[in-house]
Amino acid sequence: MIKLRLDPSSGVATYLQLVHQVKHALRLGVLMPGDRLPTIKEVVSDLAINPNTVAKAYRELEHEGLVVGRPGLGTFVQRSLGGGSTADHTRLCRDLARWVHDCREAGLDQGDMEALFASVLADSAQEGIA
Amino acid sequence: MTADRTVRMFGGSGELTAPEQSPTALEAIGLAKRYRGTWALRDCTMSVPAGRVIALVGPNGAGKSTFLHLVAGLITPTRGSVRVFGEPVGQRAEALARVAFLAQDKPLYDSFTVAEMLRFGHHLNPGWDDALARQRLAELDIPLNRKVGKLSGGQQAQVALTIAVAKQPDLLVMDEPLANLDPVARHDVMRSLMAAVAETQMTVVLSSHVVSDLTNACDWLVVLNRGQVQISGEVDELLATHRMLSGPAELADGVAARMPMISDSRSERQADLLARTGPGTPLLDPRWKASSVSLEELVLAYLRRPDTTSLPHPTLTISDR
Numbered sequence: 001m002i003k004l005r006l007d008p009s010s011g012v013a014t015y016l017q018l019v020h021q022v023k024h025a026l027r028l029g030v031l032m033p034g035d036r037l038p039t040i041k042e043v044v045s046d047l048a049i050n051p052n053t054v055a056k057a058y059r060e061l062e063h064e065g066l067v068v069g070r071p072g073l074g075t076f077v078q079r080s081l082g083g084g085s086t087a088d089h090t091r092l093c094r095d096l097a098r099w100v101h102d103c104r105e106a107g108l109d110q111g112d113m114e115a116l117f118a119s120v121l122a123d124s125a126q127e128g129i130a
Numbered sequence: 131m132t133a134d135r136t137v138r139m140f141g142g143s144g145e146l147t148a149p150e151q152s153p154t155a156l157e158a159i160g161l162a163k164r165y166r167g168t169w170a171l172r173d174c175t176m177s178v179p180a181g182r183v184i185a186l187v188g189p190n191g192a193g194k195s196t197f198l199h200l201v202a203g204l205i206t207p208t209r210g211s212v213r214v215f216g217e218p219v220g221q222r223a224e225a226l227a228r229v230a231f232l233a234q235d236k237p238l239y240d241s242f243t244v245a246e247m248l249r250f251g252h253h254l255n256p257g258w259d260d261a262l263a264r265q266r267l268a269e270l271d272i273p274l275n276r277k278v279g280k281l282s283g284g285q286q287a288q289v290a291l292t293i294a295v296a297k298q299p300d301l302l303v304m305d306e307p308l309a310n311l312d313p314v315a316r317h318d319v320m321r322s323l324m325a326a327v328a329e330t331q332m333t334v335v336l337s338s339h340v341v342s343d344l345t346n347a348c349d350w351l352v353v354l355n356r357g358q359v360q361i362s363g364e365v366d367e368l369l370a371t372h373r374m375l376s377g378p379a380e381l382a383d384g385v386a387a388r389m390p391m392i393s394d395s396r397s398e399r400q401a402d403l404l405a406r407t408g409p410g411t412p413l414l415d416p417r418w419k420a421s422s423v424s425l426e427e428l429v430l431a432y433l434r435r436p437d438t439t440s441l442p443h444p445t446l447t448i449s450d451r
Contacts, residue, residue, distance in 0.1 A: 008345075008346075013366065013369070045324065045328075048317055048323075049324060050183050050349045051324060052182075
């Protein structure tokens with residue numbers, strides 16, 4: 001079961017933070033179809049937040065078809081997120097690790113890499129539009 | 131005079147036909163209380179749906195305690211009326227049983243053991259759930275045979291909260307429940323309060339003058355200032371309809387003329403305006419930057435400008451005198 005957390009300084013609405021965390025866990029495979037999300041009571045007695053906030057986050061995830069609520073049982077993961085097969089993920093992860101290694105060799109630090117990656121990502125999105 | 135108009139606005143029966151789907155938990159109309167020569171509360175009108183956790187915020191002396199005592203039926207109003215779940219407060223014993231009140235000076239007897247405190251609560255409250263009370267205290271590791279006076283401040287707050295919850299109220303009213311608690315105890319009390327809300331769906335009103343304690347726990351905000359309601363609304367909606375606008379000072383007057391300004395701070399070149407922009411992003415000159423504000427910033431800005439209000443529409447019409 002995943003543990004949800006909050007970042008009070010993020011400026012992102014609390015329910016969205018919860019939505020993002022569940023999606024992130026789905027992308028990374030930390031959460032798999034059939035897994036149960038923590039109950040609303042478990043989340044609020046952990047984070048001291050309003051139960052309606054958690055309900056809103058779960059409703060949003062349910063609306064997107066990612067989870068399904070089963071009355072009396074809990075909220076369960078319906079499908080995972082992220083395109084590509086596991087084999088693709090492994091291969092791409094290896095390629096990226098090699099890229100990171102090359103960057104370090106060339107003297108780039110983490111901030112440089114992040115900026116570079118974001119800029120390439122933005123360019124490729126631009127090409128997609130054009 | 132205002133009270134008369136208010137009553138007409140809401141219909142002669144005093145029934146508010148709110149657009150919200152959930153029933154009204156709390157409704158005050160022209161509520162006022164005078165102690166000798168001083169008005170502790172003046173013309174307070176609001177309506178809050180059921181199932182909410184309501185933060186009652188305001189500076190010291192704003193009338194928070196007076197308002198909560200009126201809601202709990204512990205004092206009677208000088209003018210106006212207050213209803214809980216549609217019923218006027220303080221007329222039937224059954225209606226009072228639906229409300230639990232937790233006073234600021236935790237109403238516990240130091241010489242009682244925790245178990246004796248529970249027996250006392252059981253004796254006074256017909257709807258008492260003893261199993262629930264014992265289970266909560268066991269989860270919190272609070273020994274039943276310990277004298278209340280020997281417990282820590284946080285544990286005393288938890289015992290008081292347990293007694294209030296075991297009464298199984300539909301409305302729990304708490305006056306400064308977090309005052310005099312250290313940060314860990316505050317968080318713990320809030321955690322167990324939120325768990326109780328998740329289990330019971332009760333409505334909670336709690337007062338505090340520390341907004342940051344309440345930010346994530348409360349979904350409805352009421353700001354009292356100088357004995358009047360300055361803000362009443364859903365927290366998410368309040369945050370979505372206010373923006374901090376930063377831009378060139380020479381354009382500030384034009385922007386300020388277009389929407390209500392809550393705060394306005396200008397230097398020679400730059401202006402920072404906290405505006406009620408309404409839903410959606412306002413269309414502005416690209417030199418302006420609109421950023422979201424925290425609940426604390428919002429409350430502070432309003433408190434500094436007692437003449438501004440953010441109230442639901444029917445009330446806005448009334449106060450527009």
